[in-house]
Amino acid sequence: MTLTFEDFPVGRLGTFGPRHVSREEILEFAGEYDPQPMHLDEEAASKTMLKGLSGSGWHLCAVMMRMMFDGFIGRAASLGSPGVNELKWVAPLRPGDDITLDVDVTEARISRSRPETGIVTFKGVARNAAGQVLCEMTSPIIISRRESAS
Amino acid sequence: MLFFEDIAIGRRREVGSFTFTADEIKRFARKYDPQRFHLSEEEGRKSLFGGLAASGWHVASVCMKLMVTSMQRLAREAVARGETVVAGGPSPGFRDLRWIKPVMAGDTISFVSEVAGLRASASRPEWGIVEIRNTGTNQRGEVVFSFLGAGFVPRRDPPRAEVTQ
Numbered sequence: 001m002t003l004t005f006e007d008f009p010v011g012r013l014g015t016f017g018p019r020h021v022s023r024e025e026i027l028e029f030a031g032e033y034d035p036q037p038m039h040l041d042e043e044a045a046s047k048t049m050l051k052g053l054s055g056s057g058w059h060l061c062a063v064m065m066r067m068m069f070d071g072f073i074g075r076a077a078s079l080g081s082p083g084v085n086e087l088k089w090v091a092p093l094r095p096g097d098d099i100t101l102d103v104d105v106t107e108a109r110i111s112r113s114r115p116e117t118g119i120v121t122f123k124g125v126a127r128n129a130a131g132q133v134l135c136e137m138t139s140p141i142i143i144s145r146r147e148s149a150s
Numbered sequence: 151m152l153f154f155e156d157i158a159i160g161r162r163r164e165v166g167s168f169t170f171t172a173d174e175i176k177r178f179a180r181k182y183d184p185q186r187f188h189l190s191e192e193e194g195r196k197s198l199f200g201g202l203a204a205s206g207w208h209v210a211s212v213c214m215k216l217m218v219t220s221m222q223r224l225a226r227e228a229v230a231r232g233e234t235v236v237a238g239g240p241s242p243g244f245r246d247l248r249w250i251k252p253v254m255a256g257d258t259i260s261f262v263s264e265v266a267g268l269r270a271s272a273s274r275p276e277w278g279i280v281e282i283r284n285t286g287t288n289q290r291g292e293v294v295f296s297f298l299g300a301g302f303v304p305r306r307d308p309p310r311a312e313v314t315q
Binding site for chain 1: 178181182183184185187197198199205206207210211212214215218219222237239240241242243244245246247248249252274277297302
């Protein structure tokens with residue numbers, strides 16, 4: 001059944017994952033989209049602030065997007081997102097990390113300009129297997145209301 | 151990469167442009183954002199986007215790619231002139247990221263970075279934080295993408311660190 005605006009009340013939505021991120025995937029993403037030595041080369045990375053090879057922050061964003069898709073967006077009447085209010089890269093993504101994602105709905109309101117849709121603001125917190133927070137993100141998604149979802 | 155002290159608010163730099171092909175849009179979407187309007191022309195036509203649209207995270211990742219490669223090109227040129235090049239640090243995050251208009255298959259997006267703010271790092275006195283407004287504009291001159299990113303930049307003259315031991 002398709003999830004609609006009404007299925008996203010304020011509060012904890014769920015915990016998703018774990019999603020494994022391999023060294024190979026980190027190198028592949030960085031090679032294409034973020035070719036900085038701290039994401040590509042162990043030796044160079046060991047001398048940076050992050051002290052060792054780390055995944056691109058944008059890679060972690062993409063992984064969080066995929067986890068949200070698999071967790072609920074893929075079944076929701078999502079019309080897309082206007083953006084991201086705030087995103088913090090708190091600690092580096094490391095090769096071999098298993099990521100879990102806690103998602104809360106922080107706000108849910110009916111759109112003034114398109115009243116057949118609602119705007120649901122999600123807060124996602126990604127953690128590694130040790131429970132350390134790697135990334136926090138707050139982003140609205142536009143979702144159809146039940147009576148208008150097909 | 152410059153030292154923190156050499157960076158001025160308002161400094162603007164073209165970082166490059168990129169054409170989003172249908173194949174690349176689908177390849178990124180299959181891995182990271184397989185919503186139907188990022189995977190199929192027909193599903194895209196039925197959506198609010200009106201055609202096959204790139205994932206917003208694909209647009210952001212391409213912006214990063216161009217920023218990094220343009221910075222690396224500038225660094226190589228500075229080294230060739232015999233100048234000292236310092237490495238920048240990682241980013242603590244961003245805010246106010248806006249997917250203003252969809253990026254459709256075939257669109258060419260040109261990205262520009264402009265320094266919007268400079269502040270000291272409270273926790274790391276040897277680094278400053280530069281805030282940069284990055285903007286993407288399509289071939290029709292429409293702004294499609296924007297975010298305010300932050301990055302650590304080394305200071306030439308760090309304030310004296312407090313001795314704790």
